[in-house]
Amino acid sequence: MKITVNGQTKEVTTKNLKQIVELLGFDTTNYVIVLNDEIIPKSKVNEVEVKENDEIEILTIMGGG
Amino acid sequence: MDELKIADITLKNRLIIGTGKFSSYEYIPEIIEKTGCEMVTVAVRRAKDGIQKPLKDYIPQGTKILVNTSGARNAEEALKIAKIGRELLGSNLIKIEIIPDTKYLMPDNMEVIRACELLSKEGFKPFPYIMPDLVLAKRMVEAGAVCIMPLGSPIGTNKGLLTKYFIEMLKNEIKVPIIVDAGIGKPSHAAEAMEIGVDAVLINTAIATSKNPVKMAIAFSKAVEAGRIAFLAGIPAEKITADPSSPLDEYLTGFLRK
Numbered sequence: 001m002k003i004t005v006n007g008q009t010k011e012v013t014t015k016n017l018k019q020i021v022e023l024l025g026f027d028t029t030n031y032v033i034v035l036n037d038e039i040i041p042k043s044k045v046n047e048v049e050v051k052e053n054d055e056i057e058i059l060t061i062m063g064g065g
Numbered sequence: 066m067d068e069l070k071i072a073d074i075t076l077k078n079r080l081i082i083g084t085g086k087f088s089s090y091e092y093i094p095e096i097i098e099k100t101g102c103e104m105v106t107v108a109v110r111r112a113k114d115g116i117q118k119p120l121k122d123y124i125p126q127g128t129k130i131l132v133n134t135s136g137a138r139n140a141e142e143a144l145k146i147a148k149i150g151r152e153l154l155g156s157n158l159i160k161i162e163i164i165p166d167t168k169y170l171m172p173d174n175m176e177v178i179r180a181c182e183l184l185s186k187e188g189f190k191p192f193p194y195i196m197p198d199l200v201l202a203k204r205m206v207e208a209g210a211v212c213i214m215p216l217g218s219p220i221g222t223n224k225g226l227l228t229k230y231f232i233e234m235l236k237n238e239i240k241v242p243i244i245v246d247a248g249i250g251k252p253s254h255a256a257e258a259m260e261i262g263v264d265a266v267l268i269n270t271a272i273a274t275s276k277n278p279v280k281m282a283i284a285f286s287k288a289v290e291a292g293r294i295a296f297l298a299g300i301p302a303e304k305i306t307a308d309p310s311s312p313l314d315e316y317l318t319g320f321l322r323k
Contacts (some may be wrong), residue, residue, distance in 0.1 A: 006111045006112070007111075025114060026112055030119040030121055030153075031112050031153075032149050032152045032153050034149065039148055039149060039152055041152065042152070057111065058111065058112045059109055059110065059111060059112060059149050059153070060109070060110065060111075060112045060119055060120070060121075060153065061107040061108065061109060061110075061119070061120050061121060061130070061132065061150070061153055061154070062107065062108050062109070062110040062120055063083075063084040063085040063086065063087055063090065063107065063108065063120060063273075064083065064084060064085045064106055064107050064108025064109075064110075064133050064135055065083030065084075065085045065086075065106055065108075065133070065135070065220065065246075065247070065267070065269035065270070
């Protein structure tokens, strides 16, 4: 299944959002997941299923003024 | 105790530090330790990769983290970023930064008013970053701003308090704390801001891009403290004509001239 993660196309084999994010090397405590422009609360990440062509943004805090 | 209260938080230290532009996050914990800084600002961005140690790991426990909405061009975008920040950090404090102009990075004060309304309704405590304008700043306070963050000069220019008179107006007329943000290029600028009675300063570029960020942060910390103490002590008014520090007496005016 093809999805977009942070602007890049990725091929994934699982539908589980938490597993996808963790397979990409991110934990779900320091990062927030936005799925198709909707923030997924940390407590819900494990319950969400991803569909073909979904857009995932993995966001975090960075240096800023 | 000289404390600064903003919304439901209290700061003893009036130097707020921005975490952008550092060549390494390694400087951040040492700077916080050596200056006693209690609040830092951060931005929300795409995660680079999962291997990089997150910025949060460099910020000591107990330090207050203020997320900014940098990158937002209108109130709706600011709200989206604020919500992500809240999900990340669990805090309602949000620095509203809405900047449509890329050359001088001037904030859109009108849109900031709208953002203060919009974000307040969603439970946020807005810290609006603005071009100092008394009338619009009052509107922001009415719309829920918990402080006002006027720019001294454009972001990253190091030009100091070009807007000093307008910041003084805010300080005199607005009840919420005033935090000078942007343009402060050296410790004397920070002291100057504190001497006119602003409540805190936010410094980023001048520390982060210094050859020695830790030393520069210490210098800023001392300047902020000196300026604050001077303000509390009461700075005497300027005069047009001279007023001798060594008084004349009859020996000088009489005997000496015989």
